[in-house]
Amino acid sequence: MNFKHKFVFLFPGLFVLIGILIFPIIFTIRLSLSGWNSYTPEMNFIGITNYIRLFTDDPRFWESFFRLSFLSVTTVILQYVIGFALAMIVWREIKFKRFFRVIFLVPMMTTPVIMTVIWRTFFHESLGPVNDLLGGLGVKPILWLSDPVIAKFTVIIVEVWQWTPFMFLLLLAGLLSLPKEPFLAAAIDGASPFRKFVYVTFPLMAPISIGAIIIRLIEASKIMDTVFVLTSGGPGTATETSSFYIYIKGLREFQMGYAATLSFTYLVIMIISLTIIAKVLTKLMIKE
Amino acid sequence: MKTIKTCVTALISALLVFSPVAYADKWSDQFPHIKATGDIPGDCSYESMSKKNYKGKTLKINTHAVPVMGEPTALHAEQFAKLTGAKVDVTHTPAGDLYAKAMVPFQAGQAPYDIVFGFSNFINDWRRYLEPVPKKYVEMKQMKDVTPSHIGVASWDGVMYQFPVDGDRHYLKYRKDVIDNPEYQKQYKEATGKELKVPTTWKEYGEMAAYFNGWDWDGDGEKEYGSAEVMKKDDLMYAAFYSRSAAYSKNPKTPGGFFFDLETMEPLINNPGFVEALTDWVAATKYVPPGGINFGLGDEIGSFGGGQTLFSFSWDDAFVAAMQPDSPINNKVGAAQLPGATKVWNRKTNSWDEGFNQAPFFVWGWAVGVAKKSKEKEMAFDYLCFFANEANHQADIGIGRFGxxxxxxxxxxxxxxxxxxxxxxxxxxxxxxxxxxxxSKNRVFPLRVPGTFEFNAALATAAAKALAGQLSPQAALDEAAKQWNDILNRVGKDNVRKAYAVGVAMEDNKQ
Structure with missing residues (x-):
């Protein structure tokens, strides 16, 4: 076979790549340069007007972005800590190990929207069971969804509950794949469980931890369904995240051109910031 | 024997005339929804529809989520399918997404839905994609009974684009058993020095709501609260804010616009009248039920209709829900005009005009149209006509959750x-x-201009920030006014002015 013909076999993959990745990005860029909205339903060309608007006259987008950063970093840190702890528990030889492994995964297997509706019912300030329960203990009703600060933590609770199992799964897989020798050596040296964790388990888990954290950060930065169902971005704009804001601009207010500008800008920011985060994590967690 | 026969005949006749269940006919046997009236003859009655044959055809409808409007849509779809043999696919969509769900395919030149439900103030954006209601339906008997204002709501430049299925306005609902209770009247007088009566101003409304907030005043073992209001940002809260603003800002002495000054197209929504209304509304967050700041329309209906609050104001639904036989407050509620104010802002003199002012808000309501690109237009209009036929309509208006x-x-x-x-x-x-x-000659009608959704969303976001304590009322409305100016610049002042003038003419009683 002629060497050149080998490239023919790349075409199917290339077409798929162009179709599902390159074309949508190029289309979004083109759309972002148009003023498509409800009263101008066309792909006209307005240059960088939308970008000027975004960078000079849209503090709400930047507020939502910083709010998103807070929510996603907080939830991922909590998921990592709890997920690691749970993985460590079922990594050891304990009773009902298999049962616990399955139980810990249940939240991840549920449908996020449905579960968020249930959480919203739990946290309903006047009709929900959480405040009822707290009332029985003499605690005043907590404004889970109506207080701008508490509402953020409510979103965090739901996100942590839903996605900690994913972190748990990745970290457990990592723990199960660790070599046994370093642990044997540490045991022979008489290392305490704490020192074993700090000097053996954690460093060995670092590459997997970084992967898990980055995957979860990417996912957490797209948080939409939880916010949509739980708070609709409220009260006020207290829990509005970038993706929810883009959704409002695009599909509620029908500013398609401007929503494309927001989407593309957001994509660029996420690529840059996640690359930096990955490098920082690598530097911090992996010691040569 | 003859006497017995006469008696039986008389009895049956009497039942047919006086009893709601006595209208039973072959249609109400099959469709219990209309058991109170039976089928009522007409062009789109059950009898008439049963003669249509749409077997093998599919009608696609996008409507609101269940129950408000979504439930009657689905119910009548099922009935229509049984009568005509058609297959009817009903898609339910949250209120905030109805606009885009229709607009995306409209603009793409597609018709995934034959029938689209939305709000009547979408008409300016949607009309170019909707099929005008054919003459034969416009001239039907059931259409002749529609009030002129609702014919106007469904039409643009004299052409009817939306099939009338609903008529809405905001008004006050209150707990009659509390307001009329002599014991509470005495108690309220002693505590506040004021009369307990149906509130005629928003200040009175606030005072009474605050007094009756957070204690069990109906003896059911549960706490009750002052007011249930639509405060959730993306759930029609802008309409609630306009209702509260009308009394302070709709000055009969200054015609020419409530939302904008029609001459200059300067947004008026941050003038002291609107700010006063928003200040009242921020105070209202203290007397709504816990979580009330997140109440959407469905929550408001459930809260007042379920007996949780003293007051409520918005669409009819909460009132009708409260009056249903299974409601805990059946026949314990009253209706009244929206409260007014003891002063109203005069934008010509830049000062308050002292004296009582009240302005009803004709928020209009659900609207529905047939897509111009639909291939099943005749069946679609038949469905809508059937939806709103006399028997269905009479049954529907008595069920609060139907909307x-x-x-x-x-x-x-x-x-x-x-x-x-x-x-x-x-x-x-x-x-x-x-x-x-x-x-009333001092009414407010909602915006029906290009970009309506953007204007209302900007206002709702700003008001929501004030309710959540993120901004002061003045700062929030200044932010909204700035955004309104930006939207005006994008859409074009003249485009908006031209459309807005139609609404202003109605407000100024020139139409």
Whole structure:
């Protein structure tokens, strides 16, 4: 076979790549340069007007972005800590190990929207069971969804509950794949469980931890369904995240051109910031 | 024997005339929804529809989520399918997404839905994609009974684009058993030095709501609260804010615009009248039920209709829900005009005009149209005509959660409501309230301009920030006014002015 013909076999993959990745990005860029909205339903060309608007006259987008950063970093840190702890528990030889492994995964297997509706019912300030329960203990009703600060933590609770199992799964897989020798050596040296964790388990888990954290950060930065169902971005704009804001601009207010500008800008920011985060994590967690 | 026969005949006749269940006919046997009236003859009655044959055809409908409007859409779709043999696919969509769900395919030149439900103020954006209602339906008997204001709501430049299925306005609902209770009147007087009565101003409303907030005043073992209001940002809260603003900002001495000054197109929504209304509303967050700041329309209906609050104001649904036989507050509620104010902002003199002012807000309501690109237009219009036929309409308006409200002259008769179990004085107060709104000369109509959704969303976001304590009322409305100016610049002032002038003419009683 002629060497050149080998490239023919790349075409199917290339077409798929162009179709599902390159074309949508190029289309979004083109759309972002148009003023498509409800009263101008066309792909006209307005240059960088939308970008000027975004960078000079849209503090709400930047507020939502910083709010998103807070929510996603907080939830991922909590998921990592709890997920690691749970993985460590079922990594050891304990009773009902298999049962616990399955139980810990249940939240991840549920449908996020449905579960968020249930959480919203739990946290309903006047009709929900959480405040009822707290009332029985003499605690005043907590404004889970109506207080701008508490509402953020409510979103965090739901996100942590839903996605900690994913972190748990990745970290457990990592723990199960660790070599046994370093642990044997540490045991022979008489290392305490704490020192074993700090000097053996954690460093060995670092590459997997970084992967898990980055995957979860990417996912957490797209948080939409939880916010949509739980708070609709409220009260006020207290829990509005970038993706929810883009959704409002695009599909509620029908500013398609401007929503494309927001989407593309957001994509660029996420690529840059996640690359930096990955490098920082690598530097911090992996010691040569 | 003859006497017995005569008696039986008389008895049956009497039952047919006086009893709601006595209208049973072959249609109400099959469709219990209309058991109160049976089928009522007409062009789109059950009988007429049964003669249509749409077997093998599919009708696709996008409507609101269940129950408000979504439930009657699905119910009538099922009935229509049984009668005509058609297959009817109903998609339910949250209120905030109805606009885009139709607009995306509209703009792409597609028609995934034959029928689209939305709000009547979408008409300016949607009309170019909707098929005008054919003459034969416009001239039908059932259409002749629709009030002129609702014919106007469904039309643009004299062409009807939306099929009337609903008529809406905002008014006050209150707990009659509390307000009229001599014991509470005495108690309130002692505590505040003021009379406990149906509030005529927003300040009185706030004072009473605050007093009756957070304690069990109906003896059911549960705490009750002052007011249930639509405060959730993306759930029609802008309409609630306009209702609260009308009394302070709709000055009959300054015609020429409520939202904008029609001459200059300067947004008026941050003037002291609107700011006063928003200040009142921020205070209201203290007397709504816990979580009330996140109440959407469905929550408001459930809260007031379920007996949780003293007051409520918005569409008819909460009132009708409260009056249903299974409601814990059945026949314990009253209706009245929206509260007014003791002063109103005069934008010409830049000062307050002292004196009582009240302005009803004709928020309009659900609207539905047939896509121009639909391939099943005839079936679609038949469905809509069937949806709104006399029998269905009479049954629908008595079910609060359906969201179908009066828009026909016959609906303003007391008998219509007493027949479904309402006390006569309550029915009277209800129809009087609606009639007074129709007769008012100081009404506010909602925006029907290009970009309506953007204007309302900007206002709602700003108001929500004030309610959440993120911004002061003045700062929030300044932010909204700035955004309105930005939207005006994007859409074009003249485009907006041209469309807005139609609404202003109605407000200024020139149409």
């Amino acid at each position: 179908v409200n009066p828009f026909r002259n016959d609906d303003f008769k007391v008998d219509v409501w007493t027949q479904i179990g309402w006390d006569k004085d309550i029915a009277q107060s209800y129809v009087d309230t609606l009639a007074q709104m129709e007769q």
